[in-house]
Amino acid sequence: MYTLNFDTAAFVKDTWQKKPIVIKNAFNAFEDPISADELAGLAMEEDISSRIVQTKPDGWNVIQGPFEDYDEYGENGWQLLVQAVNHWYPESQAFVEAFRFLPDWRFDDLMVSFATPKGGVGPHIDNYDVFIIQGEGERRWKVGDRGDHKQRGGDINSPLVDDFEPIIDVVLTKGDILYIPPGFPHCGETLSLALSYSIGFRAPSQQELLTELADALIDNNCGQHRFTSNEEVANKGQVSQAQQQGIMDLLAQLANDPNQYQTMLGKMLSQNRFELDINPFEQAISSVDVIEAIEDGASLQRVGGLKILSLENDKQAQIYINGEAVNVDNIESEIIDIVSNEHLICQSVLLNWKDLPAVITLLTLCVNQGWLYFAE
Structure with a gap:
């Protein structure tokens, strides 16, 4: 039902994690996998992560779901975003399946947005790869180049960055795809009532890997090997370069031993950031x-x-x-x-x-x- 019109092998070789790209008419006769009303229904649920972003004269305002009513937000300048729609709406799996030319361990979730005219989330930078697929309506997207982009207003806690010079400035229509690798600033503005779909792909950071590895070593009482050396440099308060490297080599030993990292890695990569619709049997079947x-x-x-x-x-x-x-x-x-x-x-x-x-x-x-x- 959802078949991509481009060469996925060539995409992975030439574009993936290298540069943003617009793919017009990426699907034949694209049909929205979910309606705006069905999306609003998901946003009513406590277990489902949703938010509304309002466009304000001085910036953006974020309201966390769930939501029962949308009348107070008016007809313009807001956007509803619902995360992990593929977890809760089985009919979306056929759509997600089109992107399984990339491995499952990287796949994050399907986020769906319903946006009114002038609705958007502001210029920002993601630390993951994203495919933005346009459904009903039209949205204008700008994408900047990688570089030293300052957070908006100098606020280090802001998810937004200052305005940027676009290298892509495009209006997406039904069935178009915009692919953006990590590190490229981007900003979308809605031109007419629109449904958009974001397929995200993530990889673990060094911080996440070290945290998971440390937890696994503690849980299994492993990683007890200590640093040893054959000679000591008599330089009272100094740690030699050789000893620095020797100590850090203890981590390298773990990273090079599959017996130490494979189970940790498999568990980590099979986890999801968002809740799953899992209902275990109360009385086990045989x-x-x-x-x-x-x-x-x-x-x-x-x-x-x-x-x-x-x-x-x-x-x-x-x-x-x-x-x-x-x-x-x-x-x-x-x-x-x-x-x-x-x-x-x-x-x-x-x-x-x-x-x-x-x-x-x-x-x-x-x-x-x-x-x-x-x-x-």
């Missing part, structure tokens, strides 16, 4: 129940936004689901690939697995945890 459901015609569907990842050359027989390591010992790699890659495992595939105890045990765990659910 493997027999799963087999019976399969024989009765059930397929298995992944809940929206859930990441199921495997690590190449993993030293442990594990996959990583929603921040947890799950044992996959005695399961063939081809089956692991299907579980990791496919959002829907159809009944015809499941029937081939029903006599494989390790696979059925895995699927039963996933159903009981609320990660997978039975679908027609």
Whole structure:
């Protein structure tokens, strides 16, 4: 249903994380995957992250959701943004699927915005890659070059930056895409009532990696090796360059040992920033129940936004689901690939697995945890 009109392999080679680009008519006959009314309904929910950004003469005002009514905001100068729509609105998965030419571990979420004329969020810089897809209506976007961009008004806590000289100045219409890598300032202004979609991709920072690694070492009582040296320089108050490097090499040893980092990395990369629509079984079902459901015609569907990842050359027989390591010992790699890659495992595939105890045990765990659910 949602097929991209550009060469994704060439895009990754020539454009990805290098430069912003406008792709006109990136979809054939693009249809909005969600309506404005349905988006407003999601914004009423406590568990769903939403906000309204009002354009003011002296800047922007942000109001956090949920929202019951929009009359007070008028007909112009505001924008509703709802995060992680793919977690809560299953019909959006087909749209998200078009961007799976990039790996799942990078994928952040689908943010959807409904904007009135003159609505926008102001000039800002993101630390992640984003594809902005235009639905109904029109929006004008300006993108600046990387550089030393000051925060607006000199406020170091402001998410906004000062105005910039654009290298892209374009009006997006239905089905157009604007791709922006990290570090490029950008600003959008709505020209007519508009629905827009932001597909974000993130990677961990050094700070996040060190925090997760430290937590994992503490939890597992690992990382006890201390610095040793063969000689000491008699220079009372000074730490030699060799000793500085030797101490920091302790971290390098951890980073170069898969046994130390792989489980931590798999857990970290399979986590989501936003809540998932997960409903674990209150009373656990059995493997027999799963087999019976399969024989009765059930397929298995992944809940929206859930990441199921495997690590190449993993030293442990594990996959990583929603921040947890799950044992996959005695399961063939081809089956692991299907579980990791496919959002829907159809009944015809499941029937081939029903006599494989390790696979059925895995699927039963996933159903009981609320990660997978039975679908027609």
